[in-house]
Amino acid sequence: MTRSAKILKRAVLSFGVAGAIALTAPNRAISQNQPRQTPSVPIVLTQATVAESTVQAVASVGMTVSDMESILEFYTEVLPFRKISDVEVWGSEYEQLQGIFGVRMRVVQLQLGDEVIELTDYLTPEGRPIPTDSRSNDHWFQHIAIVVSDMNEAYQHLRQHNIQHVSTAPQRLPDYIPAAAGIEAFYFRDPEGHNLEIIYYPEGKGNPRWQESGNELFLGIDHTAIAISNTSASLAFYRDLLGLTVAGESENYGMEQAHLNQVFGAHLQITGLRAPLGMGVEFLEYLTPSDGRSLPKDAQANDLIGWQTTLVVEDVDATAQRVRSGGYDFVSSSVIRLPDDQLGFREGFLVRDPDGHLIRIVEQ
Numbered sequence: 001m002t003r004s005a006k007i008l009k010r011a012v013l014s015f016g017v018a019g020a021i022a023l024t025a026p027n028r029a030i031s032q033n034q035p036r037q038t039p040s041v042p043i044v045l046t047q048a049t050v051a052e053s054t055v056q057a058v059a060s061v062g063m064t065v066s067d068m069e070s071i072l073e074f075y076t077e078v079l080p081f082r083k084i085s086d087v088e089v090w091g092s093e094y095e096q097l098q099g100i101f102g103v104r105m106r107v108v109q110l111q112l113g114d115e116v117i118e119l120t121d122y123l124t125p126e127g128r129p130i131p132t133d134s135r136s137n138d139h140w141f142q143h144i145a146i147v148v149s150d151m152n153e154a155y156q157h158l159r160q161h162n163i164q165h166v167s168t169a170p171q172r173l174p175d176y177i178p179a180a181a182g183i184e185a186f187y188f189r190d191p192e193g194h195n196l197e198i199i200y201y202p203e204g205k206g207n208p209r210w211q212e213s214g215n216e217l218f219l220g221i222d223h224t225a226i227a228i229s230n231t232s233a234s235l236a237f238y239r240d241l242l243g244l245t246v247a248g249e250s251e252n253y254g255m256e257q258a259h260l261n262q263v264f265g266a267h268l269q270i271t272g273l274r275a276p277l278g279m280g281v282e283f284l285e286y287l288t289p290s291d292g293r294s295l296p297k298d299a300q301a302n303d304l305i306g307w308q309t310t311l312v313v314e315d316v317d318a319t320a321q322r323v324r325s326g327g328y329d330f331v332s333s334s335v336i337r338l339p340d341d342q343l344g345f346r347e348g349f350l351v352r353d354p355d356g357h358l359i360r361i362v363e364q
Contacts, residue, residue, distance in 0.1 A: 054242070054243030054275075054313070054314075055242050055244055055275040055311045055313055056275060056276055056312045056313065056314065057275050057277035057278040057311070057312040058224075058274075058275050058277070058278035058280070058281060058309065058310070058311060059277075059278055059310045059312050059344075060115075060117060060118050060278075060309075060310045061117055061118070061142075061144055061221070061279070061308070061309050062117065062118030062120055062307060062309075062310065062360075063117070063118075063119060063120070063194050063304075063306075063307050063308070064120050064121075064122065064127060064302055064303065064304050064306055064307075064308075065120065065121050065192055065194075066121065066126065066129070066192060066304060067121070067192070068106055068119065068121040070191060071119060071191060071192060072108065074190055074191050075110055075117075075190070079112070079218060080112065080217075081110035081111065081112045081117070082110060082111050083108060083109070083110055084109050084111050084116070085107075085109040085344075086106070086107075086109075087342040087343070088104070088106045088107075088123075089104075089105055089107065089342055089343065090103060090105070091339065093337065093338050094338070096334070096336050097332050097336040097338070097348065097350060098301045098331070098332070098350065099301060099331040099332060099350065100122075100125065100301060100302055102124050102125055103122065103125075103302075104122070104123045104124045105121065105122055106121045106123060107119070107120050107343060108121075109344070112146065112218060112219075112220055112221060113147075113219050113220020115220050115221035115279050117144065117221070120308075126302065127300060127303035127304060127306075128304065128305070129192075129193070129304050130192070130193040130194070130305050134305075135262070135263060136166065136187070136195070136227065136261040136262060136263050136284075137227055137263050137266070137284075137289060138227060138292045138293045139227050139229055139292050139294050139295055140227070140293075140295045140299070140305050140355075140356065140357075141195060141225075141226070141284070141292075142195065142225065142226045142307040142357060143194075143195035143196055143197050143225050144196060144197070144221050144224050144225075144279075145185075145197045145199045145221065145222045145224070145225060145282075146196065146197065146198050146199070146218055146219075146221055146222075147199055147200070147201065147210050147219040147220055147221070147222050148198045148199070148200050148218055148219065149200070149210075149216060149217055149219060150200070151186070151200040152170070153217060154186075154198050154200075154217055154218065155186055155198070157217065158186075158188060158198070163188045163190075164188060164189040164191075165187075165188055166189060166195060166261075166262050167186045167187040167259060167261070167262060168259040168262070169259070170184055170185065170186040170198075171184065171185055171186070171257070171259055171260040172184045172256065173256055173260075174254055174256055176254070177250060177252055177253075178250075179248060179249070179250035180205075180250050180252055180270075181205075182202040182205060183199065183200065183202065183205055183206075184199070184200040184202075185197055185198070185199045185200070185260055186198050186260070187261065187262065193304065194304075194307075197225070198218075199222060210222070221279050222279060222280060223279050223280035223281060223282045224279060224282070224307070225281075225284050226282070226283060226357050227284045227285075227286070227292060227355070228283045228284065228285050228355050229285070229292070229294070229354070229355055230354070231269055231271055233354040234271075234285075234353065234354055236326075236354075237328065237354055238281060238353070241322060241323065241326055242313075242319075242361075244273040244274065244275055244281065245273060245275075246271060246272070246273055247273060247274040248271075248272040249269075249270065249272070250270045251267075251268070251269055251287075252267070252268045252270055253266065253267040253268070264289070265289055266288070266289075267287045267288040268284055268285060268286055268287065269283075269285040269287055270282060270283065270284060271283040271285075275311070281309065294355070294356070295357075299356065301331060301350065301358060307357065307358060308358040309357070309358070309360065310360045310361075310362060311359060311360070311361050311362070312362055312363070312364055313361055314363070315363065316335055316347050316349070317335055317347075319361055320361070328352065328353070328354075329351065329352040329356075330349065330351050330352075331349075331350035331351060331358065332349040332350045332351070334349065335349050336348060336349060344362075345362035345364055346363075347362065347363045348360055348361055348362035348363065349361055
């Protein structure tokens with residue numbers, strides 16, 4: 001069993017969920033050709049249903065890559081991630097899981113601090129590259145926030161390796177934004193165009209463990225951030241349906257925020273959510289400018305534009321039934337039983353959130 005699989009297993013054992021209920025909704029596949037849509041009718045959940053659907057861990061965040069060896073060099077030499085798993089998988093179950101015929105994938109899991117990311121190289125079929133004109137307010141935007149103990153030192157380290165800037169420079173968020181005051185952040189891209197962030201939390205901000213850095217410069221991953229079109233619709237999915245807890249909110253604006261996101265006039269409603277274990281999930285709703293583009297309707301899991309956030313639940317079948325009842329867009333044909341645990345789980349499915357971000361829900 002891989003280290004990441006053990007992490008998932010511990011998460012489920014430590015945060016068991018009681019009060020399972022039987023659901024009788026039909027087990028029908030939702031075509032991935034249907035347009036994504038936000039449910040127009042609020043989902044009514046009983047207390048037992050919410051408890052059963054609570055996510056125990058945000059176990060990993062993954063991205064699709066096109067050249068595994070090259071991208072591994074970046075993440076393990078420029079950034080200090082450590083490889084913990086490297087497998088190659090194929091077969092009908094993986095085709096049904098990913099919603100793509102003829103899939104053969106090399107999947108590498110990397111660890112930084114306590115957090116895990118997953119890189120997937122589709123050997124067949126290859127997907128499309130990230131659009132060169134992507135911006136931070138496009139609704140397919142996603143990044144991971146890597147915590148550093150010294151912003152200037154981390155930025156200079158990245159400059160030595162000729163990273164691609166998104167932000168003009170590291171930005172210190174101003175005191176007139178109480179929830180974010182004093183936080184320093186910088187956006188950049190990896191060699192294939194995936195957005196990344198380094199972030200520094202001063203004393204009193206963020207998880208207290210980020211103040212216990214020792215001699216390390218890059219500490220771990222605090223959260224993954226996703227651009228969204230509507231906070232209420234995203235809360236209906238992540239909080240009301242899946243049971244993540246709102247951990248903080250902030251309204252960010254000003255020149256520092258605009259230069260951080262490289263979006264002129266950026267004014268964001270930010271909502272942070274947490275599960276009992278793992279990194280957070282952060283919503284970025286751009287109040288202005290409101291011209292962010294939607295994810296293309298023909299996007300697939302092998303396109304480099306797509307990230308994949310893995311959530312661990314107690315009962316994947318019951319969760320799938322509730323997600324179907326909400327009208328969300330399934331990528332997998334159903335809950336898929338894999339022939340082995342090379343990916344760290346045996347049962348799971350892929351679904352898209354209200355803006356099309358890929359969510360992999362698994363039972364460990």
